Amino acid sequence: MPELAARFRSLPPYPLSDVPAIKRDLKSRGVDVIDLGTGDADLPPPPAAVEALRGAAQDPANSRYPFQLGLVEFREEIARWMGSRFGVEVDPMKQLLPLIGSKEGIFHLPFAFLEPGDMTVIPDPGYQAYLGGTVLAGGTPHIVPLRPENDFLIPLDEIPEDVARRTKILYLNYPNNPTAASASREYLADAVEWCRRHDAILAYDNAYSEIAFDGYRPPSIFEIPRAMDVAIEFHSLSKTYNMTGWRAGWAVGNADLVGALTRVKTFADTGVPFTIQHAGVAALRSHADWVPGNVETFQRRRDAAVEALRDAGFDVPLPQATMYVWVPLPEGVSSEAWSRRLLLEQGVALLPGKSLGAGGEGFVRIALTCTEDRLRQAAARMAGLVATAGV
Template sequence: MPQLARRFTSLPPYPLTDVPGIKRDLKARGVDVIDLGTGDADLPPPPAAVEALRGAAMDPGNSRYSFQLGLVEFREEIARWMQARFGVTVDPMREVAPLIGSKEGIFHLPFAYLEPGDATIIPDPGYQAYLGGTVLAGGHPHIVPLRPEHDFLVPLDSIPEDVVRRAKILYLNYPNNPTAAIAPREYLAECVEWCRRHDVILAYDNAYSEIAFDGYRPPSILEIPGAGEVAIEFHSLSKTYNMTGWRIGWAVGNPELVASLTRIKTFADTGLPFTIQHAGVAALRSHADWVPGNVATFQARRDAAVAALREAGFDVPSPKGAMYLWVPLPEGVESEPWARRLLLEQGVALLPGKSLGDGGEGFVRIALTCSEDRLRQAAARMAKMLEASAAVV
């Protein structure tokens, strides 16, 4: 067999790849496993989306290729939603690209812009698609740790000048996965100005824009003056509408960036299924009536989990956005061995911070994907591990 390409072998292991097998073995032995590892909620999608999918599947015309144009009605609904939600006006034909989930768009963007030696600026910990797309496109990932002392924001002034000169893409994601941090509008304005000054694309991952608590309303990067010159924003129906397996999202923003991404996609796929796009239209139209109740469920879970974890001895903040808790471990405790022991000894699966980058060491991520009772049970089991860790340290 030919040798694997260096860019392939340089990829780190993807988080959680061996966990499904471990969970399966534990369940086969009768262990009660509480899965808080994957951001994949146990909640149903909007009934309107299900009905739209069912109806669309009965039309033979929806079984044909959609190509990159896709369903014009879906594009138009995205544009209406962007206007209603953010006050942002976009051209549905030139400034919108339907995606097979936002992940594939995020992954494919570097293929349009990176030459060997070009850099992308990647938050660490962060979504692994940023890194994977960069490496497989032949670029150089410049990793920037997200630290509590910076409020988990990317400190742009820490980026070396030689990296700035080579940078083509800055990835940002707020509300953030995994830290659940939010970004002040003033910070976003600084990022837009920085990208304009240095001729860098701002790739804004806004997958959690609708999962926000305590009255907080996350913005679109396109609300920021000047962003239309440099930014492309990624949205997903996965988390907001509990449609992770449906694989539907979109990119929106600068028309040149959208066109470049679309051209890359013509070589990678033949479009998002029409049936799923019809469901996407119905989901977006149900936003005002359906999403607040879904978000209220996540907020109740957040409140229950934070209270239980604090009682268990963890110093965990109560986030204003996303569907995660970013939980600090005791000093000196490594996240990967601790999380593996927690799964094997207590039957609780969560994500060790180190698996999302070296900057995540010392933390674990809890996904609010189970009921409040199950989250309380998980916290009680984590307390046992915390006591064991204290005894060892």
């Protein structure tokens, strides 16, 4: 077999690739496993989406190639939703692109813009598609740790000028996975101006825009003046509508950026299945009636988890958004070693911060993917490990 490419060899292992096998083994031995590791809620999608999928599957026309154009009705519904939700008007044919989940669009974007020596600015910890897309497209990542003292924001004024000159893409994700941090409009305005000044693309990952609490309404980057000059924003049906396995999302923004991503995708795939796009139309139309109840469920889980973790001795902030709680560990504790012990000894699976980048060391991420009672049980087991483990 030929030698693996250097850029492939430089990729880190995907986070916790052996954990599914460990969970299966534990369950086969009768261990009660509480799985809080993956952002994959145990909740159903909107009934309207299920019915639309069922109906669309019975039409043979929906079994044909969708290509990148896809279902025009889906594009138009996305554009309407962007207008009603954010007050952002976009051309559904030129400034929108359906995606097979936002992840693949985020991953494919660098292939249109990076030459050897070009850089991307990547939050650490952060979604692995930012790093994977950069490296496999031949670019160079500039990793910026997200730290509590910076409110888990990338300090743009600390990016070295030689890096800024070479940067083609700045990745931002707020509300943030995994830290659950939010960004102010003032910060986003600074990010837009930073990209304008350095002729960089602002790739704004907005997958958690609809899972927000206590009256907080996360913005679109396009609510920021002049963002359309430099930005492309990614949305997903996965988290908002509990449709992670359906693989549907979209990119929206600057027509030149959307057009370049479209061209890359013509060489990579033949589009989102028509059946899924019909379901996406139904999901978006159910937003006003269905999403608030789903968010209430996540808020109850957030409140239960934070209260239980605080009672267990963890200093946990109350997140404004996302389906995660970012939990600091005792000083000096390895997040990977501690998480593995937690799974093997206590039957609780969660995500060590370091698995999403070295900047996540000292934290673990809990996903609000089970009931309040199970979250309380998990917190109690975590406390037990801290108390007995000599961590």
